[in-house]
Amino acid sequence: MPKIPSTPVQASDSELLFDVAESAARRGAAGRAAGAVARVRALARDSERNRRCFVSVCTGRVLAAAFESLAAAGKAGVLEDVPAALVCMMPLDEEAARVLASSMGSLVTIAKHGSLLGRLNAVLAIKEAVSRDGAFVDLADDKVDEVVDALLVIIKALICxxxxxxxxxxxxHLASSDERVAARVVWRLWILHTYTACIFDWV
Structure with missing residues (x-):
């Protein structure tokens, strides 16, 4: 028997998106933003109908912009909440992925140091961001290296x-994006392989 959603999205729930955007950008309202984001996530997870309703009104863009605002304000305590909601909106459209890519450093931090679920959500968000055409054209080599390193650490750890x-x-997707980024991926892989080989030789 199909699940009957207990909390269908109503027209009034569109106010949630305004609440997410406004509170994320307002100083001292990070807690309110986290609550609104959690509400969006709960509704989207409740039924596929709800999820499609949110996707149709570009909720992915709103959440990506909220993540950008919270990251810029240094609100690390609530940052994991936003990728958790973003996952429900995937695949993201081009604009949402572009905005998300601008906060790559914060996604990398969560991917490295967040909770187990937080790391998974951050990696999913990174995948969406790097899948966009030209995602890394404007990123400096050291930023590309940070993303690659975070992904390689996760691959090597085999935690999940x-x-x-x-x-x-x-x-x-990184290696396929352009020649410069592909070269950085190969370089970081070589460094990781060499470092690991040296450790085993030393032991």
Whole structure:
């Protein structure tokens, strides 16, 4: 029997998106933003109908912009909440992925140091961002290296199979994006391989 959503999205729930955008940009309202984001996520997870309703009104863009605002304000305590909601809106459209890519440093931090679920959501968000055409054209080499390193750490750690698969797909998209980025991916892979070989030789 199909699940009957207990909390269908209503027209009034569109106010949630304004609440997310406004509170994320307002100083001292990070807690309110987290609450609104959690509400969006809960509704989207409740039914496919709800999820499609949110996707149709570009909720991915709103959440990506909220993540950008919260990251710029240094609100690390609530940052994991936004990728958790963004996952429900995937695949993201081009604009949402572009905005998300501008906060790549914060996504990398969560991917490296977040909770287990937080790391998975961050890696999924990174995959969406790097899958966009031209995503890394404007990124400096050191920023590209940060993203690659975070993905390689996840692949090498083998903590979660889903994390590993998503990180591998994201790394593939990185290597396929353009020649400069592909060269950085190969370089970081070589460094990781050499470092690991040296450790085993020393042991």
């Amino acid at each position: 199979l889903q994390d590993t698969k998503v990180a591998m797909v994201a790394t593939y």
